[in-house]
Amino acid sequence: MTTYYSEEHEWISTEGETGTIGITEYAQNALGDIVFVEVPEVGNNYDKGDEIAVVESVKAASEIYTPVGGEVVAINENLESDPALVNAHPETDGWFYKISLSDKDELDELMDAAAYKAYIDGLE
Amino acid sequence: MMNKQGRPTDINTAANLSPGGVTTHTGNRGLEQDELLIYEIGDTQRTGVDLEDLPVFESRLGGITRDNEIGLAGLSEPEVMRHYTRLSRKNYAIDMGLYPLGSCTMKHNPRINEKVARLPGLADIHPLQPISTVQGALDLMDRLAHWLKTLTGMPAVAMSPKAGAHGELCGLMAIRSALDKRGENRTIVLAPESAHGTNPATAALCGYKVKSIPANKAGRVDLPALKAALGPDVAAIMLTNPNTCGLFERDIIEIADAVHAAGGYFYCDGANFNAIVGKVRPGDLGVDAMHINLHKTFSTPHGGGGPGAGPVVLSEALAPFAPVPYVIHGKDGFEMVEHVTGGAESFGRMTAFHGQMGMNIRALAFMMSHGSDGLARVAEDSVLNANYVMASLQDIMTLSFEGPCMHECLFDDRFLEGTGVTTLDFAKAMIDEGYHPMTMYFPLVVNGAMLIEPTESESKQSVDQFIGALRHLVTQAKLGNSALFTGAPYLAPLKRLDETLAARNPVLRWRKTD
Numbered sequence: 001m002t003t004y005y006s007e008e009h010e011w012i013s014t015e016g017e018t019g020t021i022g023i024t025e026y027a028q029n030a031l032g033d034i035v036f037v038e039v040p041e042v043g044n045n046y047d048k049g050d051e052i053a054v055v056e057s058v059k060a061a062s063e064i065y066t067p068v069g070g071e072v073v074a075i076n077e078n079l080e081s082d083p084a085l086v087n088a089h090p091e092t093d094g095w096f097y098k099i100s101l102s103d104k105d106e107l108d109e110l111m112d113a114a115a116y117k118a119y120i121d122g123l124e
Numbered sequence: 125m126m127n128k129q130g131r132p133t134d135i136n137t138a139a140n141l142s143p144g145g146v147t148t149h150t151g152n153r154g155l156e157q158d159e160l161l162i163y164e165i166g167d168t169q170r171t172g173v174d175l176e177d178l179p180v181f182e183s184r185l186g187g188i189t190r191d192n193e194i195g196l197a198g199l200s201e202p203e204v205m206r207h208y209t210r211l212s213r214k215n216y217a218i219d220m221g222l223y224p225l226g227s228c229t230m231k232h233n234p235r236i237n238e239k240v241a242r243l244p245g246l247a248d249i250h251p252l253q254p255i256s257t258v259q260g261a262l263d264l265m266d267r268l269a270h271w272l273k274t275l276t277g278m279p280a281v282a283m284s285p286k287a288g289a290h291g292e293l294c295g296l297m298a299i300r301s302a303l304d305k306r307g308e309n310r311t312i313v314l315a316p317e318s319a320h321g322t323n324p325a326t327a328a329l330c331g332y333k334v335k336s337i338p339a340n341k342a343g344r345v346d347l348p349a350l351k352a353a354l355g356p357d358v359a360a361i362m363l364t365n366p367n368t369c370g371l372f373e374r375d376i377i378e379i380a381d382a383v384h385a386a387g388g389y390f391y392c393d394g395a396n397f398n399a400i401v402g403k404v405r406p407g408d409l410g411v412d413a414m415h416i417n418l419h420k421t422f423s424t425p426h427g428g429g430g431p432g433a434g435p436v437v438l439s440e441a442l443a444p445f446a447p448v449p450y451v452i453h454g455k456d457g458f459e460m461v462e463h464v465t466g467g468a469e470s471f472g473r474m475t476a477f478h479g480q481m482g483m484n485i486r487a488l489a490f491m492m493s494h495g496s497d498g499l500a501r502v503a504e505d506s507v508l509n510a511n512y513v514m515a516s517l518q519d520i521m522t523l524s525f526e527g528p529c530m531h532e533c534l535f536d537d538r539f540l541e542g543t544g545v546t547t548l549d550f551a552k553a554m555i556d557e558g559y560h561p562m563t564m565y566f567p568l569v570v571n572g573a574m575l576i577e578p579t580e581s582e583s584k585q586s587v588d589q590f591i592g593a594l595r596h597l598v599t600q601a602k603l604g605n606s607a608l609f610t611g612a613p614y615l616a617p618l619k620r621l622d623e624t625l626a627a628r629n630p631v632l633r634w635r636k637t638d
Contacts, residue, residue, distance in 0.1 A: 035627035
């Protein structure tokens with residue numbers, strides 16, 4: 001299992017051909033208390049960079065752009081009743097959706113944990 | 125006391141910090157009275173009206189007769205009066221004080237507008253009356269249309285859109301119609317990062333993909349990035365000028381030329397027209413379509429006081445696609461064009477009738493009572509007031525972009541760094557000082573935004589008092605008095621409400637409990 005990060009503060013952790021995607025600790029902290037998450041429907045196909053989900057916090061509503069393309073194979077149904085999961089455990093229980101990767105090469109354009117840490121340090 | 129929804133309704137619970145430690149038996153604070161829900165006040169045994177007993181009759185409802193109580197609250201007339209009067213006293217309104225909501229333009233609604241709108245010949249007419257009996261109203265719409273076109277330097281105006289976002293929809297539908305006629309399938313609309321949220325929403329509703337254009341360090345559209353984004357796929361750009369950082373987009377003519385050269389149209393969000401009315405004509409800047417928020421620039425009531433109104437001015441290229449209905453000069457007076465006939469290219473109809481007539485009346489009254497010199501002063505004074513606020517606070521608050529600004533000034537939360545006070549806390553403390561907070565956390569291009577728009581309504585004395593209150597709060601935050609902020613408001617009827625809980629578990633319905 002390997003975890004990659006995007007400049008838009010999403011993480012994707014891959015296992016074989018499937019990636020699990022959510023937003024990072026940095027993102028949940030910047031958004032503040034999250035009150036609503038709209039996740040995609042299972043079976044829909046997306047290209048890398050497509051708008052795939054919406055996160056609404058007390059501060060703002062933000063679109064989530066998928067860091068990789070493919071078919072959505074699972075969604076985190078717990079987020080509907082408990083969006084606070086994203087604040088509490090953004091990089092584990094607060095995952096958004098799982099996607100069947102259409103092109104594994106797309107992962108190469110993302111950052112690893114060390115590069116992402118350097119990236120957010122540069123934003124401070 | 126908590127009410128049945130678990131909401132604190134009495135002041136002792138809601139504001140457990142009471143000045144002087146005084147608590148009261150009733151929960152009232154002096155003449156600031158607590159207010160329950162109307163269902164909690166009334167009961168089914170009381171009534172304010174005297175109805176005769178029903179005569180004996182035979183029901184024809186068969187088996188569907190209601191057999192449980194409706195449970196409507198009964199109240200006496202004085203109870204009803206007091207309930208709504210007390211609620212109205214809890215409201216904060218432009219008629220009570222400075223209301224510095226940036227990008228919302230909460231300015232005074234002159235009472236002459238209200239007087240004119242209540243003239244029986246205007247207030248008591250119906251949109252389905254015969255045209256011959258409403259010639260005065262059509263004359264008024266025609267005059268307002270004339271002045272909107274004159275002030276913007278545009279050849280056509282669609283009067284029917286009912287609010288700013290509805291106007292955006294009208295403008296984008298005209299653009300879409302023009303592109304369809306050209307046989308071009310352009311799929312992208314460009315919008316700057318700082319755009320009003322309605323801009324991308326409108327574009328998406330019209331079937332376009334939205335591409336965001338970054339801002340440069342000066343808080344304006346990054347021109348090279350914009351030019352790089354242009355191409356044969358771009359239908360339009362949606363740009364607010366002055367923008368939501370309160371800055372004039374100096375490159376606007378170059379932007380318009382570049383968009384036109386790429387075959388796209390220029391939609392200008394006219395929400396901030398109040399900063400340039402009488403000074404700049406958007407038609408001279410290359411704009412193809414722009415809505416005008418009558419409820420902002422032309423002072424018609426809004427924010428709960430009345431509906432919006434968003435007429436859209438259109439360029440020569442888009443004018444043929446304007447929606448019906450519209451007023452024309454016929455041989456026997458004014459006529460309405462109600463249908464798209466023959467070879468007409470109008471994209472159709474957006475509203476049942478002719479727009480917000482009551483707002484049209486008030487807007488024309490505002491224009492005519494000000495005159496052209498007065499409208500220019502509106503822009504000058506709103507810009508002057510905002511710059512005065514900016515200049516008076518920039519030594520202790522952090523200005524996001526270098527001034528001068530237009531009608532609003534933008535600060536961010538860097539000045540609060542290390543104080544433990546957030547933009548939200550700061551805004552709540554302003555309530556204790558007697559002010560409606562400024563717009564917070566918008567635009568999104570800076571952290572913890574505070575967008576202040578004093579408008580031209582305020583005197584120097586009023587703005588000075590506001591500046592004094594803000595300087596006091598900034599000083600307290602920097603002295604480490606964070607408790608003044610984190611628990612604020614202390615003096616409002618209710619204390620800090622749990623916004624997160626309210627959003628996650630909204631209680632939208634009263635339920636009777638036994």
